[in-house]
Amino acid sequence: KDMAFFRGYYPETICDGLAPSDQSGLVAEAGTLDEKMAMNAASRYADVIDTCVRVGLCPTRSAVTSITHRVVRDAYPIYPLDYEHYLGGFYERLAPLGNLILSGRSARFHYVNAASVMEQGTQTLEDTLF
Numbered sequence: 818k819d820m821a822f823f824r825g826y827y828p829e830t831i832c833d834g835l836a837p838s839d840q841s842g843l844v845a846e847a848g849t850l851d852e853k854m855a856m857n858a859a860s861r862y863a864d865v866i867d868t869c870v871r872v873g874l875c876p877t878r879s880a881v882t883s884i885t886h887r888v889v890r891d892a893y894p895i896y897p898l899d900y901e902h903y904l905g906g907f908y909e910r911l912a913p914l915g916n917l918i919l920s921g922r923s924a925r926f927h928y929v930n931a932a933s934v935m936e937q938g939t940q941t942l943e944d945t946l947f
Contacts (some may be wrong), residue, residue, distance in 0.1 A: 821864035843869060
């Protein structure tokens with residue numbers, strides 16, 4: 818409840834080249850359904866920096882040299898409580914094919930945003946299956 822974001826990570830640990838070689842990056846993800854809050858994210862910079870220092874993601878406030886933020890609308894899917902019932906129907910229709918499975922975020926109800934996983938997803942999208 819006292820955190821300014823719900824997930825923080827260093828992007829260069831996910832994929833080389835996401836931060837300059839002599840610096841480190843830090844991604845702090847925050848979610849909201851409030852459009853005004855999303856469009857005024859800069860007003861929360863001080864709270865984000867304070868949280869980063871408090872939890873040890875950043876050594877001091879002065880270590881932050883610049884901030885950029887992006888607003889990504891509808892980034893996370895909302896699942897109905899009985900999603901497994903519908904997902905089971907999709908699996909059942911694919912079962913006779915034997916070597917196909919559903920892919921994508923909602924197909925397995927599993928979220929991973931590692932660069933390698935995103936690359937595999939892009940490749941799957943580009944593959945010709947039939």
